[in-house]
Amino acid sequence: xxxxxxxxxxxxxxxxxxxxxxxxxxxxxxxxxxxxxxxxxxxxxxxxxxxxxxxxxxxxxxxxxxxxxxxxxxxxxxxxxxxxxxxxxxxxxxxxxxxxxxxxxxxxxxxxxxxxxxxxxxxxxxxxxxxxxxxxxxxxxxxxxxxxxxxxxxxxxxxxxxxxxxxxxxxxxxxxxxxxxxxxxxxxxxxxxxxxxxxxxxxxxxxxxxxxxxxxxxxxxxxxxxxxxxxxxxxxxxxxxxxxxxxxxxxxxxxxxxxxxxxxxxxxxxxxxxxxxxxxxxxxxxxxxxxxxxxxxxxxxxxxxxxxxxxxxxxxxxxxxxxxxxxxxxxxxxxxxxxxxxxxxxxxxxxxxxxxxxxxxxxxxxxxxxxxxxxxxxxxxxxxxxxxxxxxxxxxxxxxxxxxxxxxxxxxxxxxxxxxxxxxxx
Amino acid sequence: xxxxxxxxxxxxxxxxxxxxxxxxxxxxxxxxxxxxxxxxxxxxxxxxxxxxxxxxxxxxxxxxxxxxxxxxxxxxxxxxxxxxxxxxxxxxxxxxxxxxxxxxxxxxxxxxxxxxxxxxxxxxxxxxxxxxxx
Numbered sequence: 202x203x204x205x206x207x208x209x210x211x212x213x214x215x216x217x218x219x220x221x222x223x224x225x226x227x228x229x230x231x232x233x234x235x236x237x238x239x240x241x242x243x244x245x246x247x248x249x250x251x252x253x254x255x256x257x258x259x260x261x262x263x264x265x266x267x268x269x270x271x272x273x274x275x276x277x278x279x280x281x282x283x284x285x286x287x288x289x290x291x292x293x294x295x296x297x298x299x300x301x302x303x304x305x306x307x308x309x310x311x312x313x314x315x316x317x318x319x320x321x322x323x324x325x326x327x328x329x330x331x332x333x334x335x336x337x338x339x340x341x342x343x344x345x346x347x348x349x350x351x352x353x354x355x356x357x358x359x360x361x362x363x364x365x366x367x368x369x370x371x372x373x374x375x376x377x378x379x380x381x382x383x384x385x386x387x388x389x390x391x392x393x394x395x396x397x398x399x400x401x402x403x404x405x406x407x408x409x410x411x412x413x414x415x416x417x418x419x420x421x422x423x424x425x426x427x428x429x430x431x432x433x434x435x436x437x438x439x440x441x442x443x444x445x446x447x448x449x450x451x452x453x454x455x456x457x458x459x460x461x462x463x464x465x466x467x468x469x470x471x472x473x474x475x476x477x478x479x480x481x482x483x484x485x486x487x488x489x490x491x492x493x494x495x496x497x498x499x500x501x502x503x504x505x506x507x508x509x510x511x512x513x514x515x516x517x518x519x520x521x522x523x524x525x526x527x528x529x530x531x532x533x534x535x536x537x538x539x540x541x542x543x544x545x546x547x548x549x550x551x552x553x554x555x556x557x558x559x560x561x562x563x564x565x566x567x568x569x570x571x572x573x574x575x576x577x578x579x580x581x582x583x584x585x586x587x588x589x590x591x592x593x594x595x596x597x598x599x600x601x602x603x604x605x606x607x608x609x610x611x612x613x614x615x616x617x618x619x620x621x622x623x624x625x626x627x
Numbered sequence: 628x629x630x631x632x633x634x635x636x637x638x639x640x641x642x643x644x645x646x647x648x649x650x651x652x653x654x655x656x657x658x659x660x661x662x663x664x665x666x667x668x669x670x671x672x673x674x675x676x677x678x679x680x681x682x683x684x685x686x687x688x689x690x691x692x693x694x695x696x697x698x699x700x701x702x703x704x705x706x707x708x709x710x711x712x713x714x715x716x717x718x719x720x721x722x723x724x725x726x727x728x729x730x731x732x733x734x735x736x737x738x739x740x741x742x743x744x745x746x747x748x749x750x751x752x753x754x755x756x757x758x759x760x761x
Contacts, residue, residue, distance in 0.1 A: 282664050381662075383661075384661065385661035409662060409663070409730070410662055410663030410664070411662060411663075412661070412662065412663055412664025414664065415659045415660065415661045415662070415663075415664040415666075416661050416662070417661075487637075487640075487689060487690040502663060502664075502689065503689075505663070506663070506689055506730075506731070509730040509731075510728045510730055510731065513728055513729055513730050514728075538729075540729045540730075541729040541730050541732060541733070
């Protein structure tokens with residue numbers, strides 16, 4: 202084990218070498234999607250060169266396709282702490298997987314049964330449940346937030362939970378403001394009234410370790426493209442819960458929840474993305490191989506702990522810098538003492554500058570950041586920011602550097618100062 | 628300096644003290660870190676006089692969580708409950724001796740949290756049986 206070497210890791214990501222007008226690109230758009238390592242690119246290419254076929258056949262390339270799916274399910278099971286690879290299902294993306302599984306869950310529900318959603322969530326974990334409610338006469342109840350720090354209001358959760366609650370849909374972390382939710386506590390309260398918990402972990406997974414069983418999640422969804430893999434979604438479903446659900450699928454299909462021909466090249470790339478994380482764990486983490494954890498799971502956990510520690514140093518630097526710039530407001534938790542309660546995804550607004558204008562100004566300098574509501578529409582409305590274009594989202598992932606954070610802060614300082622000067626002149 | 632402490636943590640992690648179970652514990656609690664799944668099951672044997680005379684734990688997880696449990700169980704063996712109740716977060720962090728990042732505080736303090744809950748459960752259990760008798 203050696204100290205975390207971000208430059209060595211960056212060298213594995215060809216896209217990080219991109220330049221714009223002679224300046225290196227700075228990627229602060231990670232919460233919208235991350236870059237991939239050469240291993241992932243190679244794995245996708247290798248799949249096409251050596252394994253390209255549909256699955257379930259009696260010949261070499263088809264057998265290789267079966268093998269890559271089986272191996273990738275095992276890898277994602279280890280990423281999430283699932284008990285078995287059979288609990289992992291791949292699909293087009295998290296939204297599609299959620300719409301699909303919501304149909305199966307809906308078939309077990311009766312009119313006036315209730316589903317709980319939250320104001321903090323991405324629409325992909327809200328709209329499928331609202332549509333299901335419309336179709337089947339269910340009632341949707343919403344958990345509110347504390348707007349001052351953008352955390353879930355657990356009193357409001359207790360107020361909506363009841364004997365009719367059948368499912369609680371909640372995010373592991375907010376894709377807009379970075380709040381990590383107390384999902385174990387929420388799942389325990391859901392279980393106490395006999396409800397299932399459906400966790401959107403898309404935003405959280407690249408930022409720290411996950412253990413679906415310790416969380417008590419019945420379902421958990423993630424997307425490989427947020428953790429340095431291809432555009433592919435994966436769903437964890439607890440085996441006994443999945444077994445009890447009716448499946449919507451074509452008649453002879455051997456898997457009950459993976460419908461149609463799979464994106465095999467994407468699955469190959471996803472396997473490579475997990476392998477990349479394992480290599481990070483072996484290099485920079487403490488691998489707990491002799492503590493009863495399997496090798497791959499131990500390597501992944503070691504990687505995610507090392508990544509979490511590193512990202513926290515950058516998040517502290519970014520938030521400290523942001524709070525020192527006049528005219529910049531951080532939405533969500535900004536206290537240094539609460540860094541462990543959030544991901545390094547920071548939402549800001551700049552007085553007198555719309556989020557789009559700020560993103561454009563950054564973009565001209567080769568700094569990539571998203572503006573808007575990121576499909577967390579209810580949250581942005583609740584924060585009173587919808588009419589003014591939402592927020593500017595500054596997302597750190599494990600390949601960002603302290604120098605990039607400083608460059609971002611300097612650019613934001615310039616944008617805020619320009620506006621201040623214009624106001625003074627006007 | 629840091630390396631020395633780090634080596635000690637790894638040593639505790641690889642060869643944890645008091646690792647195992649007690650056949651008839653007076654207090655038991657399984658603590659877990661919900662995000663990463665670090666687990667510690669702590670068992671205490673408590674004498675009539677209120678002294679922890681036996682202690683054992685099992686668990687799995689990162690080096691910091693397991694080393695912390697190994698060190699904490701060493702430090703409470705033979706101590707009266709009143710003294711153990713005074714153990715605070717800083718005592719555990721001092722014992723570990725390395726800088727713990729905010730993200731890892733939960734790992735470092737899982738053993739203390741588990742210990743407190745084991746003792747709370749025991750008190751709650753005693754209260755409920757006394758109620759039952761009355």
